[in-house]
Amino acid sequence: MPNKSHTMYLLLSLICWGMMLGTSGAEATDSRAPQEDTMLMFVGEDLDVLTIASRREESAWEAPAVAQVITRNVLRERGTDTLGKALETVPGFYMARKEWGTQPWLRGIPDSVLLLYDTVPMTSDISKSLHPFDRELSLNAVKRIEVVKGPGSVLWGPDAFAGIVNVVPMTGKDLDGVETGALYGMPDNRRGGYISMGHDAGRWDAFLSVSGYEGEMDDTKANVVRFGDGEGQIVDPSERFGSDRPGNSRFIEASGNFSYGDWLTLSGRIADNHRSYTMTTEDDLSWLESRDNPTGFIKAEIRKKLDHASALRLTGSWMETAAEQEIIDQVFEQKEKTVYGEILYDRSFRSGSGLFTGGVSYRNKEVDDALILESYLPDYLSAGNVSLYPIINTRDYEDQLWSVFGQYRHRLGDVEAWAGLRYDNHDSYQDRTSLSTGISWTPAARWVVKLLYGTAYRTPFAKQVAEGEDSALENIESVNMQVAWEPSWQWRFGVCGFWSRIEDHVIEDPYAALSEANHQEFTGIELEGKYSPLRSLDFAANLTLVHNKGPDEAYLYNDYVFVRPDGTLERHYVDLDYPYDSGADTLFNLMGTWRPCENVSFFAKLGYFSERDIFYIQDDDFFVGSSDGGVWLLDMNAMVKDVLWGMDLDFSVRNLTDEKYRTPGTYSSIEGEPVSAQIIFRKEW
Secondary structure (H helix, E strand, C coil): CCHHHHHHHHHHHHHHHHHHHCCCCCCCCCCCCHHHHHHHCCCCCCCCCCCCCCCCCCCCCCCCEEEEEHHHHHHHHHHHHHHHHHHHHCCEEEEEEEECCCEEEEEEEECCEEEEEEECCCCCCCCCCCCCCCCCCCCCCCEEEEEEEEHHHHHCCCCCCEEHHHHECCCCCCCCEEEEEEEECCCCEEEEEEEEEEEEEECCCEEEEEEEEEECCCCCCEEECCCCCCCCCCCCHHHHEECCCCEEEEEEEEEEEECCCCCEEEEEEEEEEEEEEEECCCCCCCCCCCCCCCCEEEEEEEEEEECCCEEEEEEEEEEEEEEEECCEEEEEEEEEEEEEEEEEEEECCCCCCCCEEEEEEEEEEEEEEEEECCCCCHHHHHHCCCCCCCEEEEEEEEEEEEEEEEEEEEEECCCEEEEEEEEEECCCCCCEEEEEEEEECCCCCCCEEEEEEEEEEEECCHHHHHHCCCCCCEEEEEEEEEEEEECCCEEEEEEEEEEEEEEEECCCCCCEEEEECCCEEEEEEEEECCCEEEEEEEEEEEEEEEEECCCEECCCCCCEECCCCCEEEEEEEEEEEEEECCCCEEEEEEEEEEEECCCCCEEEEEEEECCCCCEEEECCCCEEEEEECCCCEEEEEEEEEEEECCCCCEEEEEEECCCEEEEEECEEEEEEECCCEEEEEEEEE
């Protein structure tokens, strides 16, 4: 396979070249020009430092990416307590409500974000819908949220598809003491609390946080209460129907880290989540489901400074997920284990004008008992079915991945250019090459223009593996052009145009299993601005417009099954085509923050999203409809510090006007998020 070998040798040579290259005049590993140090002061009240754009600390302004940072102060002022709520304020993100939680869309593409926690991937190959965007991930111990839009596979490997989100936890240097908090939410008597402890001893620091949350997340009644008899047979329809409600959902999490000097860091996180909800159909069938997702990881990082211009970083991590799904009275357990190791080399040369980052990594991923539902479940739950059990299979699989990658950046005056290449060698899937390149121009201290091009791909999910799909892996190419201007501390404007094309994508549909491989194209624009008439008053707004173009998605829908005399099944299929679901194509946020005094702040957000298509089956006929369009939602938060015995108080309201709307669920439209309120007390000791 000469092409693979040539690419591998090319990248290995590039890394070796970067390690040897350098001049005696190299001064530092930081490439910021003097004017860029100044620009850090303009991007938010807190320095918007991020690490995921080039694997080193830098501001979003200078990063080789379309990047944004949400700091801890901003999260607190806005009353943001989940990752989904934080991302819905970022241009390009549409956070869709589902029965089981929140499904993320970025620039028209669902489930396309690589989610990292302390740079450890949190996404799963078991299912693309295992998203910790709600209470599954607490923000109480989070320092900042880093966001990069556009492909990022060169530095982060598979599944850094349409973007990357990295949740950065606090350390002992951020909190030297103890912070406690308690919350109560309405409706449904939701409650929770947390305790965070940190210590900075100078040479070493440590941090630990534990949190818990419990409440009724869904109160929808279910009318199908039994289905299986425990021996692989279904119960009689006379025993199948009744009335029941989901129980409480609970979320428990513990995270921590330890650092010694500037060369050793140990970190980890464990979580045990249980979410109960009701699934409904347009034929008025409803049943209970729940998801348990115990997960945890341990990460170790060793950094060695080789000289004043270069450093070596060794990272290893282990992660395990045990996903348990209960459908009515049937329980399915699934497991996933990932072992990861990486050696990263970093060098600055030519007086800091050149930067090289390169590395080699290994990943082994094992999936056990991945759930493969091969039938349209509602067809089997109706009273008309007296004997057929839905076809449910499980699948075990494993993949080993060796990767070699490198990126070089060079600054010449007001212009910086970069290029990166990655080669991934799978033992179970196709080998892939990803690339990225771009140029940044800073004609003046308060202007920046970026032009970027990149490619990425993502690994198949369990259903694709079970079907033995041999087609090419889904891949994306994307172009971004961003212009930002900050004439003063009062004003900020930005515009980003983007174009993306995905090829060989396959969708898992609840009606018709897997789609045939297809392609789609997306063009769009993101506009954002900020105006501060006073130091104590900020107004911000952003608008996202997305246009999708491409052929309809094609499926083979199994509309009924023949049972032969010998007991074998013969399926009947019909062709089923309908448009690609690109989510809401218009998103708008208008936000305001007022700080009348040092200890008080008020925040309000008026958000808008446009209608979406709804695809569903009713009485064996297929329909395409629309969700409620033009939905405006108003959220507010008030924060008062040192209000009682040194405590801080947050009071927030979501959907203040109690806007009634419906949005696409799994098998039918569902009610949108109702009005809710929450109060939080915090205290530092």
